[in-house]
Amino acid sequence: MDLTIDLSGLKLKNPTILAAGILGTSAASLKRVAQHGAGAVVTKSIGASPREGHPGPVLVKTERGFLNAMGLPNPSYHEFVRELETVKGDVPVIASIFGSNAKEFEEVALGLSKARPDAFELNLSCPHAKGYGATLGTDPLKVKEIIKSVKSVVDVPVWAKLPPVANIVELGLAAQEGGADAVVVINTIPAMGIDIESGCPILGNKVGGLSGAAIKPVALRCVYELCATLSIDVIGVGGISTWKDAVEFIMAGASAVEIGSAVHDDINVFRNVSKGITQFLEKRQCSLEDIRGVAQK
Amino acid sequence: MMPINARITKIVDETPSTKTFFLDLTLDSKSGQFVMAWIRGVDEIPMSLSYPNAITVQKVGDATSALFKLKKGDSIGVRGPIGNGFTLSGKSILLIAGGVGAAPLAPLAEAARDEKIRVKTLLGAKTGDELLFVKRFRGAGEIQTATDDGSKGHKGPVTGLLDELDLQDYDQIYSCGPEKMMGKVLEMAKDENMVPKTQFSLQRYIKCGMGICGTCCIDPSGLRVCVDGPVFSGDILVDSEFGRYARDASGRKMKL
Numbered sequence: 001m002d003l004t005i006d007l008s009g010l011k012l013k014n015p016t017i018l019a020a021g022i023l024g025t026s027a028a029s030l031k032r033v034a035q036h037g038a039g040a041v042v043t044k045s046i047g048a049s050p051r052e053g054h055p056g057p058v059l060v061k062t063e064r065g066f067l068n069a070m071g072l073p074n075p076s077y078h079e080f081v082r083e084l085e086t087v088k089g090d091v092p093v094i095a096s097i098f099g100s101n102a103k104e105f106e107e108v109a110l111g112l113s114k115a116r117p118d119a120f121e122l123n124l125s126c127p128h129a130k131g132y133g134a135t136l137g138t139d140p141l142k143v144k145e146i147i148k149s150v151k152s153v154v155d156v157p158v159w160a161k162l163p164p165v166a167n168i169v170e171l172g173l174a175a176q177e178g179g180a181d182a183v184v185v186i187n188t189i190p191a192m193g194i195d196i197e198s199g200c201p202i203l204g205n206k207v208g209g210l211s212g213a214a215i216k217p218v219a220l221r222c223v224y225e226l227c228a229t230l231s232i233d234v235i236g237v238g239g240i241s242t243w244k245d246a247v248e249f250i251m252a253g254a255s256a257v258e259i260g261s262a263v264h265d266d267i268n269v270f271r272n273v274s275k276g277i278t279q280f281l282e283k284r285q286c287s288l289e290d291i292r293g294v295a296q297k
Numbered sequence: 298m299m300p301i302n303a304r305i306t307k308i309v310d311e312t313p314s315t316k317t318f319f320l321d322l323t324l325d326s327k328s329g330q331f332v333m334a335w336i337r338g339v340d341e342i343p344m345s346l347s348y349p350n351a352i353t354v355q356k357v358g359d360a361t362s363a364l365f366k367l368k369k370g371d372s373i374g375v376r377g378p379i380g381n382g383f384t385l386s387g388k389s390i391l392l393i394a395g396g397v398g399a400a401p402l403a404p405l406a407e408a409a410r411d412e413k414i415r416v417k418t419l420l421g422a423k424t425g426d427e428l429l430f431v432k433r434f435r436g437a438g439e440i441q442t443a444t445d446d447g448s449k450g451h452k453g454p455v456t457g458l459l460d461e462l463d464l465q466d467y468d469q470i471y472s473c474g475p476e477k478m479m480g481k482v483l484e485m486a487k488d489e490n491m492v493p494k495t496q497f498s499l500q501r502y503i504k505c506g507m508g509i510c511g512t513c514c515i516d517p518s519g520l521r522v523c524v525d526g527p528v529f530s531g532d533i534l535v536d537s538e539f540g541r542y543a544r545d546a547s548g549r550k551m552k553l
């Protein structure tokens with residue numbers, strides 16, 4: 001069974017992609033995930049200057065999902081460009097970048113372009129780093145402006161990663177108008193937890209984002225509505241850990257899926273999801289294309 | 298895994314720079330495994346289990362200093378046990394510990410003794426009064442010490458003691474301590490064709506402790522120190538970043 005896809009001009013051997021911020025800080029780690037079956041890998045979000053991130057706890061597993069507030073730790077593009085140069089290999093590598101405004105996004109994209117990533121994913125959606133991510137990504141005008149300026153300085157596909165908001169279609173349209181080649185939904189959902197022994201918020205940053213199984217229905221709705229309206233590729237992310245989850249997203253119209261938190265249980269999740277999709281399609285004697293978007297009909 | 302509340306039941310001054318914090322929580326653990334210790338309002342940091350119910354901490358910065366201010370009856374949050382831990386094997390083993398690296402090796406020495414394995418420990422520290430868990434290692438077998446200032450035992454790095462030993466006498470070699478020291482141990486094991494019989498416990502910046510964030514991945518394998526380690530066989534560490542560089546909290550490479 002052939003699972004290869006053309007995603008915004010990139011050729012992927014299967015539709016599973018490593019999500020940003022997961023095992024994406026070093027070339028070695030990204031390569032290891034590729035060896036475990038990912039069709040493409042997205043790096044940790046990289047910015048203009050080094051950040052150590054928030055104090056711990058930065059990630060906890062609750063009964064209902066993962067809470068994280070990493071705080072965008074990253075070595076800056078100055079240092080990461082060397083890492084990116086060495087990731088090159090079997091699968092497309094997408095550089096996730098962030099900035100506080102269009103100029104800074106441009107600067108980071110240009111800085112990393114020297115390492116020739118296969119695409120850029122713009123983090124317009126991190127919920128817990130003041131002045132970055134969702135602070136910009138919830139404003140359709142900023143979304144459009146930032147994508148436009150990055151597009152003007154790079155010659156590879158640009159994906160816009162958007163936050164889970166009620167008016168997701170408005171943001172998606174802004175991204176499309178800005179020239180985005182794909183949209184990626186969703187990032188984590190703003191959330192928190194409290195340690196009842198001490199009354200302290202459980203995350204060092206007090207508030208953070210929810211990921212994992214709990215957010216799948218939220219992500220699916222965003223994908224479904226975007227696919228109904230946009231003409232560019234939509235990539236689904238949020239709570240995917242099995243092939244059934246992935247098939248749901250594809251039936252909603254997603255061109256591909258990204259997987260994050262599920263590496264906790266099994267780094268082989270990419271291979272397992274692809275295998276499951278293959279078996280499902282073989283049993284039905286149909287192709288990926290046949291099931292894509294069937295829920296839209 | 299959510300942090301579990303753990304009350305401090307006893308604090309023992311081990312050396313001028315280290316204290317052991319006993320907790321009202323006994324973890325079903327293996328030596329070499331660690332916990333993420335949450336000092337509320339400050340940070341969450343990795344700490345080896347020096348007993349199934351205790352951590353032994355050297356004061357080096359913010360979080361460890363905050364921990365040192367806590368008293369009996371205060372509490373911390375604990376996630377764990379985390380990681381693979383050491384694997385005991387053979388009839389005669391050699392432990393090489395430097396500084397607070399003795400923390401995960403002392404329970405290993407005791408577990409080995411309980412299984413009737415012969416244990417020899419080489420223990421090093423900056424000064425004589427910084428030698429950690431001398432009694433525990435002695436209680437588990439033979440011990441030789443080394444200090445940088447020569448105030449106790451051999452003067453110089455603990456690896457100096459290796460010159461007088463025949464590594465071939467040991468079925469397995471375990472080491473934890475400053476990475477320069479462990480790097481030397483690996484070099485010597487290489488010369489003796491003993492690399493597959495070595496186990497090292499690595500210290501890397503650990504943030505999530507769940508194998509998700511990627512902060513602690515090592516080159517070139519991409520293995521995660523928090524869940525694939527922290528103990529690695531020498532085979533995996535030969536020709537790696539081990540002994541040469543590590544990444545800091547932001548992911549920048551730092552020379553060791």
Ligand SMILES: Cc1cc2nc3c(=O)[nH]c(=O)nc-3n(C[C@H](O)[C@H](O)[C@H](O)COP(=O)(O)OP(=O)(O)OC[C@H]3O[C@@H](n4cnc5c(N)ncnc54)[C@H](O)[C@@H]3O)c2cc1C
Binds near residue numbers: 345355358362502
């Ligand atoms: C698996 C493992 C087991 C460990 N076991 C012990 C132990 O039994 N006893 C002990 O005293 N120490 C142990 N450490 C080291 C201990 O985690 C650090 O000394 C501690 O995190 C320092 O925190 P700080 O805020 O006081 O220091 P900081 O001021 O933050 O930094 C001081 C130094 O500690 C290191 N460090 C800081 N935060 C972390 C972190 N989250 N992960 C790794 N290193 C960090 C940094 O490299 C820095 O150079 C262990 C580390 C690891 C990875």
Ligand SMILES: Cc1cc2nc3c(=O)[nH]c(=O)nc-3n(C[C@H](O)[C@H](O)[C@H](O)COP(=O)(O)O)c2cc1C
Binds near residue numbers: 066187188237
């Ligand atoms: C620890 C952690 C770090 C993350 N870091 C980033 C990041 O740097 N950039 C980004 O765009 N998304 C980041 N995310 C969000 C994920 O890429 C993903 O959108 C989200 O976790 C939902 O997918 P999942 O349920 O499969 O984890 C992070 C998520 C987690 C759990």
